[in-house]
Amino acid sequence: xxxxxxxxxxxxxxxxxxxxxxxxxxxxxxxxxxxxxxxxxxxxxxxxxxxxxxxxxxxxxxxxxxxxxxxxxxxxxxxxxxxxxxxxxxxxxxxxxxxxxxxxxxxxxxxxxxxxxxx
Amino acid sequence: xxxxxxxxxxxxxxxxxxxxxxxxxxxxxxxxxxxxxxxxxxxxxxxxxxxxxxxxxxxxxxxxxxxxxxxxxxxxxxxxxxxxxxxxxxxxxxxxxxxxxxxxxxxxxxxxxxxxxxxxxxxxxxxxxxxxxxxxxxxxxxxxxxxxxxxxxxxxxxxxxxxxxxxxxxxxxxxxxxxxxxxxxxxxxxxxxxxxxxxxxxxxxxxxxxxxxxxxxxxxxxxxxxxxxxxxxxxxxxxxxxxxxxxxxxxxxxxxxxxxxxxxxxxxxxxxxxxxxxxxxxxxxxxxxxxxxxxxxxxxxxxxxxxxxxxxxxxxxxxxxxxxxxxxxxxxxxxxxxxxxxxxxxxxxxxxxxxxxxxxxxxxxxxxxxxxxxxxxxxxxxxxxxxxxxxxxxxxxxxxxxxxxxxxxxxxxxxxxxxxxxxxxxxxxxxxxxxxxxxxxxxxxxxxxxxxxxxxxxxxxxxxxxxxxxxxxxxxxxxxxxxxxxxxxxxxxxxxxxxxxxxxxxxxxxxxxx
Numbered sequence: 307x308x309x310x311x312x313x314x315x316x317x318x319x320x321x322x323x324x325x326x327x328x329x330x331x332x333x334x335x336x337x338x339x340x341x342x343x344x345x346x347x348x349x350x351x352x353x354x355x356x357x358x359x360x361x362x363x364x365x366x367x368x369x370x371x372x373x374x375x376x377x378x379x380x381x382x383x384x385x386x387x388x389x390x391x392x393x394x395x396x397x398x399x400x401x402x403x404x405x406x407x408x409x410x411x412x413x414x415x416x417x418x419x420x421x422x423x424x425x
Numbered sequence: 426x427x428x429x430x431x432x433x434x435x436x437x438x439x440x441x442x443x444x445x446x447x448x449x450x451x452x453x454x455x456x457x458x459x460x461x462x463x464x465x466x467x468x469x470x471x472x473x474x475x476x477x478x479x480x481x482x483x484x485x486x487x488x489x490x491x492x493x494x495x496x497x498x499x500x501x502x503x504x505x506x507x508x509x510x511x512x513x514x515x516x517x518x519x520x521x522x523x524x525x526x527x528x529x530x531x532x533x534x535x536x537x538x539x540x541x542x543x544x545x546x547x548x549x550x551x552x553x554x555x556x557x558x559x560x561x562x563x564x565x566x567x568x569x570x571x572x573x574x575x576x577x578x579x580x581x582x583x584x585x586x587x588x589x590x591x592x593x594x595x596x597x598x599x600x601x602x603x604x605x606x607x608x609x610x611x612x613x614x615x616x617x618x619x620x621x622x623x624x625x626x627x628x629x630x631x632x633x634x635x636x637x638x639x640x641x642x643x644x645x646x647x648x649x650x651x652x653x654x655x656x657x658x659x660x661x662x663x664x665x666x667x668x669x670x671x672x673x674x675x676x677x678x679x680x681x682x683x684x685x686x687x688x689x690x691x692x693x694x695x696x697x698x699x700x701x702x703x704x705x706x707x708x709x710x711x712x713x714x715x716x717x718x719x720x721x722x723x724x725x726x727x728x729x730x731x732x733x734x735x736x737x738x739x740x741x742x743x744x745x746x747x748x749x750x751x752x753x754x755x756x757x758x759x760x761x762x763x764x765x766x767x768x769x770x771x772x773x774x775x776x777x778x779x780x781x782x783x784x785x786x787x788x789x790x791x792x793x794x795x796x797x798x799x800x801x802x803x804x805x806x807x808x809x810x811x812x813x814x815x816x817x818x819x820x821x822x823x824x825x826x827x828x829x830x831x832x833x834x835x836x837x838x839x840x841x842x843x844x845x846x847x848x849x850x851x852x853x854x855x856x857x858x859x860x861x862x863x864x865x866x867x868x869x870x871x872x873x874x875x876x877x878x879x880x881x882x883x884x885x886x887x888x889x890x891x892x893x894x895x896x897x898x899x900x901x902x903x904x905x906x907x908x909x910x911x912x913x914x915x916x917x918x919x920x921x922x923x924x925x926x927x928x929x930x931x932x933x934x935x936x937x938x939x
Contacts, residue, residue, distance in 0.1 A: 319611070326604070335600060342607050346614055353618040383617070386565055390610065393572045397603055400576060404583055404596050411589040420593045423666045 311352040318345030332408060332415045336401045343394045347387045354380030428478030428485040432507060434471050435517065435556050438464060443549035450542035458532050461545040465521075465528040468552065472521030479514035480917070484924070484934045486562075506624060508562030508935060510924040512773060515917065516559040516690050519777050523681050523784045524552040526895040527674045530788050533891035534674050534795060544584060551577040551678060555686040562935065564613050564623040564699075571609065571687055575602045575654075578683055582671045594663075594670030601663040605653035612646035615639050625699050626935035629928060632703040644704060647695050648712070655688020657750060658720035661743045665727070668742065669735035669800075673791025676735060680742040681784035685776050689749050693772075693925060696757060701928040710758025717754050718855050721747025725862035729869070734800040735790050737866055738783065741826065744863055745779045748772075751856060752841045755848050756922070764847045769922035771840030774914060778825070778833045778906070785822040785899040789815055792892055796885040802870065807878025811885045816874050818896045823867040825903050828860060833903050836910030840918075 322342030326335060355363060356377070366381040405415065412419050442464030450457040479485055487507040509517070528548060535541060554574025561567045579602060583595025617623055619639040620631040632640050656664035664684070668676050696709060724743030731737040752772025759765035792815050793808065794800050809816040825832035828839070838860070846853030887893060906913060924930070 326600075332596070339600070339603050339607070342604075343610075346607060346611050349611075350614045350617070353614065382623075386617075389565070389569060393569070393576075396572075396576050397599070400579055401596075401599055401603075404579075404592060404599060407583070407586045407592045408596055411592055420596060423590065423593055423597075423670070 311348065311355075315345045315349035315352065318342070318348060321345075330417050332405045332417055335417060336398065336405065339401070340394065340398060343390070347390060350383045350390070351387050354383035356380070428475060428482060428509075429487050431471060431474055431478070432485060432487045432509065432560065435468065435475060435560060436553060438468050438471060439549045439553040439556070442468075443546045443553065446546045446549065447542045450545075454541075457542060457545060461528050461549070462532075464549060465525045465552065468556075469521040469525045472517045472556070475509065476514040476518040479509055479511055484508060484510045484930070485514075486934050487560075503622075503624075505566055506562040506626075506935060507560045507566075508626070508931070509560045510931065510934075511917070511921040512690075512693070512925045513559045515773065515777060515921050516686060517556060519780045520552060520555045520559060520682050520686065523780050524548070524555075524678060526784060526788070526899060527678050530677070530791070530892055530895040531672075531674045533889045534791055535672060538585070538672075540584075544581075547577050547581050547584070548675070548678070551581065551683070555682055558686050558691060562625050564616065564625060564628065566623075567625075567691065568606075568610055568613055571654075571691070572606055574683060574687055575606060578602075578675075578679060581675045582667045582679070584672060584675070588670075591670045594666040597663050598667040601653060601660070605650040608646045608650035608653070612643040612650065615643040615646070619643075624935065625694070626932040629699050629702065629932055630936075632700065636703040640700075641704060644695070644700055644709070648692065648709075651688050651692040651695070652716060655684045655692065655746055655750070656743055657688075657716045657746060658723045658743065659716075661720070661724065664743060665736060665739045668739035668787075669733060673735070673787050673794060676739075676791070677784040677787035680739065680787055681780040684742065684746060685749070685780060689746070689753065689772075689776060693753050696753070697925050698928055698931050701760070701926075706757045706760040710754050710756070710760070713750055713754035713757060714852065715754075717747050717750035718852065719747075720744070720750060721856065721859040722862070725859045725866065728866035729862055731866075732802050734793065734802055734805065734870065735787070737802070737870065738786050738790060741786075741863060741866060742779075742783055744859055745775070745783070745826070747859060748838065748841055748856065749775050749779070751845060751852065755844055755852070756926070759844075759848055760926070764844050766919065766922050766926065767840055768844035768848070769925060770914060770918040771837055771844060773921050773925075774837035774840060774918040775834075777918075778837045778903075781899055781902055781906070782822050782826045782834060785818060785896060785903065786826070788892070788896050788899070789819045789822065792888040792896070793885075795888055795892070797881045799881065802873050804880055805873050805882060806876040806880070807874075807882045808885060809875045810878050811882055812887050814887045814893060815896070818900045819874065820871065821900050821903055823871060825907070827864045827867055831904075831907050833906035833910065835907065836914055839910075840914065 319342055322338045325338035361376045363377045363379045366378045449460040489505045554570050557570030579599040582598050583591050585591045653660050668679050721744050724740050724747055728737050728740035749772045752768045756765045756769030825834040828834045842856055845856050
């Protein structure tokens with residue numbers, strides 16, 4: 307069961323990289339970046355969710371932990387992913403703002419048109 | 426105030442200044458400019474004090490939160506720590522100094538632009554991100570500061586969004602930068618999954634106890650991501666677009682600071698302080714040397730054929746990054762020997778020098794653009810007559826970057842040549858060839874400046890005071906540093922190189938401090 311999550315994360319990252327290399331539309335490139343990020347987030351969050359001795363881990367709440375016998379989910383990866391999602395949203399917002407500006411200047415979203423800088 | 430107590434103010438002051446900027450600018454233009462000056466000046470004061478403290482008293486460790494969260498006497502490093510050794514402190518000094526110069530310069534240079542409250546907010550956030558990278562001792566904290574720095578610099582490259590050039594350069598920079606950040610985040614995720622910690626010093630212990638393939642894959646991801654960010658050669662194209670398109674004060678910060686802190690410093694920190702004892706440093710060193718040689722030839726050679734002044738300076742930055750990478754690569758490959766130490770000291774010295782020199786040169790390019798409205802070298806003929814002070818500053822900056830003896834660039838380049846020739850004569854020869862190209866590029870610009878006056882150059886004059894002063898201060902810094910090359914090298918650069926090389930001391934500070 308745990309391998310399934312890692313395979314999904316890997317597939318998401320590969321899919322994102324493929325889309326980043328193969329597509330020409332600026333919006334699709336931004337989506338590709340987001341898919342790569344999602345894959346990494348899934349990988350990180352799966353690292354905290356470990357099934358030991360066939361017991362499903364519970365939420366990491368320390369109050370009354372002594373009476374609880376089952377293992378807990380690692381809280382640190384969740385904090386990391388939360389931070390990383392916020393950063394991802396910042397990049398996404400900036401990317402979309404730049405794309406709107408690019409459409410104003412170039413009249414297209416095709417990334418192949420953005421080749422006026424040379425030398 | 427001792428170093429540990431003052432360290433958080435390095436982040437607090439620019440952070441507070443950045444987000445209070447929109448409110449302060451409601452009070453008018455003068456208040457905004459005074460606030461920007463005050464905040465960056467205060468940051469410079471704190472940065473200098475941190476450098477002085479670390480120089481006198483050794484590595485500073487600052488803990489966010491309780492020192493021993495698991496109870497008395499437990500020193501398991503589960504908290505976020507900031508750890509500043511001499512190398513980090515030197516970077517702090519460099520960042521705060523050049524950023525202060527860029528802010529002073531912006532007062533005059535950006536006067537005709539709109540949206541300046543956002544501009545000053547972003548410039549302070551950029552400074553904050555770089556300072557965070559320089560002082561952090563936690564891998565995920567490093568990633569957060571790296572992203573703060575990167576997002577601010579994407580936005581600043583595209584700041585003049587009424588021109589197609591800025592938008593195109595901003596988009597290219599953003600896509601490349603985001604991919605690089607994703608690679609670094611993937612590396613951090615792998616390391617966390619394998620070793621269950623993110624504190625750099627503790628990771629180093631875990632890695633040396635049990636070096637696995639996953640750790641090596643993570644190192645490969647870090648190196649590729651950070652080489653992207655530093656603009657090393659196979660992936661330097663974004664740099665040549667982004668740095669010229671930004672406003673010149675920002676170009677000075679991007680070329681002088683961002684590629685060093687976000688690329689070189691982080692690479693050196695990860696390679697030495699985390700992986701120093703657990704991978705074959707020789708292999709990693711040679712890998713970096715390979716990229717360094719390509720970078721230094723390609724960057725300097727491309728600089729020769731440019732007709733755009735800022736683009737020439739940007740390619741020259743690529744070339745100089747090559748020298749710094751060469752120093753770090755040799756420092757890794759000859760780890761522990763005296764050659765390695767000299768190479769590392771040369772790399773650190775050149776990082777500092779190049780921040781001053783390239784900062785100065787981009788500010789001059791900005792002054793020329795401000796006066797003439799063009800940066801085509803063919804139209805700049807004869808500026809020496811009409812802009813004498815600017816031309817003098819350019820002469821000093823160009824001579825320093827080529828490595829002429831009485832200036833600061835000579836000492837750092839000499840250390841790199843010396844160590845590379847000792848390590849492997851072929852590398853020394855490659856470094857000298859790069860300098861030949863570099864000289865050709867700058868002599869071409871100087872030849873233009875001293876040529877026959879004509880066209881727009883006749884009406885140009887030296888820029889106003891707020892633009893002239895930063896140029897003057899940087900020129901003086903270059904000359905003064907050039908007067909005591911070996912003193913600075915022995916007193917600051919070699920100890921900084923030793924602090925970077927000495928992984929055990931880095932770990933001991935962390936574990937002993939808990």
